[in-house]
Amino acid sequence: MAEAQEYDREFDVVVVGSGGGALTGALLAQRAGLSTVVVEKTGLLGGTSAYSGGACWLPGSQVQQRAGIGDSTEGARTYLAAVLEDPDQELVEAFLARSPELVAELEEAGIPFEWLPFSEYYDAPGRVAMGRSIQPANIKRGDVAPEVAELVRPPVERDRLGEGGRNTLSGGQALIARLLDGFVRAGGAVLTELPVTGLVLDGERVAGVAAMTPEGPVQVRARRGVIVAAGGFEGNAEARAAHGVPGDVAWTMAPRGTNTGEPIAAAVAIGAAADYRGVGWFCPGLEQPDGGGSFTLGFRSGLMVDQRGQRYGNESLPYDRFGRIMAEAPERIPSWFVFDSREGGRLPAIAMPEGDPAEHLAAGTWVRADTVAGLAERIGVPADALVATVERFNRFCAGGADEDFGRGVDEYDTFFTGGAGPTPCDQAPFYAARFVLSDLGTKGGLVTDAAGRVLRPDGSAIRGLYAAGNSAASVFGPRYPGPGAPLGSAMVFASLAVRAIVG
Ligand SMILES: Cc1cc2nc3c(=O)[nH]c(=O)nc-3n(C[C@H](O)[C@H](O)[C@H](O)COP(=O)(O)OP(=O)(O)OC[C@H]3O[C@@H](n4cnc5c(N)ncnc54)[C@H](O)[C@@H]3O)c2cc1C
Structure with a gap:
């Protein structure tokens, strides 16, 4: 043509x-x-x-x-x-x-x-x-x-x-x-x-x-x-x-x-x-072994932590809103998304594209460990902080309410979980996937x-x-x-x- x-x-x-x-x-x-x-x-x-x-x-x-x-x-x-x-x-x-x-x-x-x-x-x-x-x-x-x-x-x-x-x-x-x-x-x-x-x-x-x-x-x-x-x-x-x-x-x-x-x-x-002033359409981006990012939405379980091992938002927020929260502090880029084995070692979210878990593990964009403390050590996050964060999140899940960020309440949050509220992160082995700030365009x-x-x-x-x-x-x-x-x-x-x- x-x-x-x-x-x-x-x-x-x-x-x-x-x-x-x-x-x-x-x-x-x-x-x-x-x-x-x-x-x-x-x-x-x-x-x-x-x-x-x-x-x-x-x-x-x-x-x-x-x-x-x-x-x-x-x-x-x-x-x-x-x-x-x-x-x-x-x-x-x-x-x-x-x-x-x-x-x-x-x-x-x-x-x-x-x-x-x-x-x-x-x-x-x-x-x-x-x-x-x-x-x-x-x-x-x-x-x-x-x-x-x-x-x-x-x-x-x-x-x-x-x-x-x-x-x-x-x-x-x-x-x-x-x-x-x-x-x-x-x-x-x-x-x-x-x-x-x-x-x-x-x-x-x-x-x-x-x-x-x-x-x-x-x-x-x-x-x-x-x-x-x-x-x-x-x-x-x-x-x-x-x-x-x-x-x-x-x-x-x-x-x-x-x-x-x-x-x-x-x-x-x-x-x-x-x-x-509109800046961009943002989203959390699953980091790929080649350094690229993958638009990720619809987290079904797991939790996002910053480099200090702290959660900083409702992971189920619409992706642009979560992306903008990520952009607010340097210790959030990269972040680590911590998840358990309830989905057989796959990311409990929609990542476009997700990539091959084995390739992620080989490249270090994903890390696996038998305990949360072991995971923390491998990703360079303070172990006591990450363990406390996961335990606190799991307590909220058991009680049915995310007292820190209200995850699982809004219609958007439950759209991807079939109506379920926050799900605990308690099935070993544990994984951490590195996340960056992606965009769908400026x-x-x-x-x-x-x-x-x-x-x-x-x-x-x-x-x-x-x-x-x-x-x-x-x-x-x-x-x-x-x-x-x-x-x-x-x-x-x-x-x-x-x-x-x-x-
Ligand atoms: C996985 C994914 C899912 C998404 N889902 C949705 C959705 O369902 N709904 C939605 O609304 N948005 C969605 N988005 C966001 C949306 O796709 C983009 O923000 C939007 O398509 C941008 O449209 P655009 O026409 O501005 O740019 P683009 O669609 O990127 O098109 C720009 C084109 O211009 C060309 N171009 C650039 N510079 C030049 C030049 N100098 N000369 C000639 N040509 C040039 C480029 O090569 C490109 O082909 C999604 C994004 C992704 C990545």
Whole structure:
């Protein structure tokens, strides 16, 4: 698809990046009759979105209505009002109003969604029991155009090993495959292995992108608009340091070699405003033998301790909330997750990917011992402190209440335990797994208005330039309201950008 003669070409709309927001914008623009091209840095499409569960927090749509759950735009407004910190209300209202319309348009375009039971992340007014997230229906590889199936980035556990995707595309794989299939069938163009390095100006208007090929620089011109939806800067150590993002490029979940933030920097270089206060979507990361991190959620038993052997939070908190607590003190990175043998030596949680326990033990990212004191010695944590912490936790489990951090009370906590409260850590041998602070992407970036237009610091819009997804400052700021908030907001603001471009 990335033929050399396609470079230096002109389209109505140039979409930079190929995640859920980018491809939603591309599909809608192409279907609106605008010639559209997706320009992707790597050889595969989908970015972190392809790794995702495909949950979309798009409240108040026909899908939630069909499922008969207690969701509504009004309920979501109440929930966001309780959860968000000093939001831009215009953006929030645009998100709420556009979500149901967008879902209707995507279903109309042949992309079916279904309700995904998954608890929301705050116990706040307006919360829907078992959540209000939706996801695209699975699709078989053979049911999408062959070039589409080839281009979808495989799931994380396979991609990191250089393996291909599965035959049934689910979650983020289904989202990317379905959007891309619709886009390509509608006549959309895709250029891969074409990193965007800058923006082309025609006077004050953005008129295209500059990109780099092995043969040298090229331009892809945009008659109507450029939508930057190229992820955040989670893979860029310098930018992370400059904008105060905790964690490390080695621990981010973004595919290797993807999101280093050049398109954000290119927009800032022509006068765009940026807001980095949202920082990132965080999570505890199981450290891998190669130094990478694995997004981990849904702890069923075990307890997390810092380097002093102390617990510091409810391990069952939604992952972004726990990640932010990890980031508060240096002795929490790395942490050790202490668990027992009740699951046969497997981690009692969902780690994406978990990795092979034997390889972890050989590498020292996991340690095993017959006693908790022995474990402490092997991980360099004071033995008396760790033994006291485990004994205290086990007493709480026996009494049915975590008196320190209230674990096992909220609906989210028990979602992963089948309703059970905290479970003791008392079956030898014992394990400790090293945990770091991972992220699902940064979410500070370009400031946009309710039409997805990129703004200057004085509030005026840069003509021809739009942003969505992790390239933009998140509508949710530093909060992660529920499953699917990254994709849902990326898709909505990309679709609003298209609406503004169509005019
Ligand atoms: C295991 C896992 C599960 C998750 N589950 C969910 C979920 O269910 N729901 C949810 O909402 N979120 C989920 N997330 C988080 C979510 O996937 C990401 O935050 C979100 O997909 C980011 O979307 P994006 O479009 O901003 O970036 P990405 O999806 O990462 O896409 C960015 C793309 O832009 C390309 N690009 C970067 N720079 C350039 C450049 N200079 N030129 C051209 N192209 C460029 C990249 O190569 C990449 O392909 C999950 C994350 C993980 C890791």
